[in-house]
Amino acid sequence: MPDTNPGAARPLPARSPETGRYDAVIVGAGFAGMYQLHRLRGLGLSAIVFEAADDVGGTWYWNRYPGARCDIESMQYSYSFDEGLQQEWRWAERYAPQPEILNYARHVADRFDLRRDIRFLTRVGSARWDEAEGLWHVATDRGDRVSARLCIMATGCLSTARRPDIPGQDDFAGATYHTGHWPHAGVDFSGLRVGVIGTGSSAIQAIPVIADQARHLTVFQRTPNFSIPAHNRPIDDDYEKLWKSDYRARREKARTMRTGILYDLSAVPALEATEEERRREYEARWANGGTAFMGAYADLLRDKAANDTAAEFVREKIRGIVEDPAVAEKLMPRDYPIGTKRICVDTDYYDTFNRDNVTLVDLRAEPIESITPTGLRTTAAEYEFDALVYATGFDAMTGALTSVDMRGRDGLSLAAKWAEGPRTYLGLMTAGFPNLFMITGPGSPSVLSNMIVSIEQHVDWITDCVAWMRAAGQDRIEATQEAEDAWVAHNNEVAHGTLYPAAASWYMGANIPGKPRVFMPYLGGVGVYREKCAAIAAAGYPGFRLSHSPAEAGVKAGGVKAGAEAGAA
Ligand code: FAD
Ligand code: N01
16 A cells, blocks of 8 residues: 555664564554563563564544544453553543553553564565474565564454555545555645545544534445444543443453443343334434444344334435435435444544534545546536555454465465455464464454453463473364364354345455455354353363374473473574
């Protein structure tokens, strides 16, 4: 992507290539990679982390666009693994803005002394399993060639920013940006005419802030989105105290919830309530704000008639907020059930279309023909602007994994294996790739949850598994084909019992031309999934094949610390 990779714009600090042998290579230093490093150290294992950016934080390092913030309350969108950490960190706002979350990630890196094992500005290009040695050989773009028993992909579900192929896109004479690759120094749009392509979560957060700054903003919308107001506000001391007085118990409860978020999920079907009761309920949730709106009734994501009641409520809100009825009509989603694309959470999104300096272009009515040197041409008109923002999303869930040349047993390529869609057992491992773990991989609840809850659960499971293997004198683990097939079938069955597949969403791979349409995250719920994973661990890992490398059996059974192994490499 020829735009603004903030990290790559800086000079690379000199360092010698790594050539050692470790117990684990971890790819990525977002919340997943950081916590995994911390846990493996706790086992006395040696691990090295490679990270493409020049700092920790992952999502919160890259997505610096104006208005970027979390949509899960800050008191919940944070690590729970360390009581001291969660007690001492103070969130300023109900939904933390990106700089605050990035500061938090940096604080965690410093507090747990993580940076010394992270090699920044380093992209992993390939990872190859050697069956005879029982090792992964990992190569980076900085010349590193390391080997390790375990390769742990903490590469993120939403880390491969995607710019669609639009004719003429390299002809544009002004500056171009992608929300997922925003420049460190920020961008001043004052006095400029700006075009934004896309109206997903990123755009919905950025548009009101850009509109405030720019001389004129043109929003190019292909599919409207449902958005609920955030009602963001400072966190007051009493609220913080309430949480911190029993943080552990609240976190424990959140882990059992469908989404890993502690909020009021109704058990009542929508159509069992009267119209008046439903209105009251939706109004209360709209007034409270955030994704909890979708918890109003138990069957909103299962029953189309139930879903229609919530969708129509939001459409009415749009009608009430947006003054021009024609613009309001364009902003109303009609061709997919509410919640089946990730629901958005905004501050003043719909109001922004009442501004004189904002134009909405409906790309369904007038598709893009090409980007031009001065702007963009649709089938109906020519639009001019000085800067263009792609808010066009990600090659989600699989992009970061398949863009590494991953080779399992007998040279099997991960990209080839997943050509018809990702296949995993529990979203943690894939058959044919021994000792390769994925954190929040496809087939796990991941993007349908509070992701830090899901990350912690995966990291804890992987760490416990590695500890168990060590104690049992095993050093190889692999998902069996049968277990993987059964999990994929279960995943599909659960997904197709809901309304989710009715939307052309990135959950389905539908945002990438040619990507197989498979529902990628697991819809069984965080609590249920957690129980399944725990039961499998407790039963000695059925569905996984465990073995030991003959040459290493004596060493590993003796439980030699990996630091020694690394030193001997
Ligand atoms: P990431 O944070 O994506 O980190 C992965 C890291 O791996 C990146 O730093 C990347 O540079 C690195 N990497 C990838 N490939 C390679 C490679 N080959 N070599 C070296 N390094 C590599 N989730 C929520 O639950 N709540 C929210 O409110 C929320 N808000 C979000 C807002 C935005 C704008 C986006 C894009 C996502 C949001 N998410 C949210 C999802 C978010 O991605 C997760 O919550 C979480 O931050 C993911 O952490 P991670 O460590 O798994 O992945
Ligand atoms: O990406 P998206 P995102 N021509 O894929 C449009 C998380 N997140 O970066 O729907 C024209 O949702 C595309 O249109 P369509 C969250 O999980 C969270 O916004 O494909 N338009 C769509 O409108 C989220 O779901 C927060 O028709 C094109 C937009 O670009 C995920 O990240 C904030 C196009 C892409 O929307 C991704 O969000 C931000 C084309 N060729 C992100 N190609 C929080 O609030 C694509 N589009 C926590």
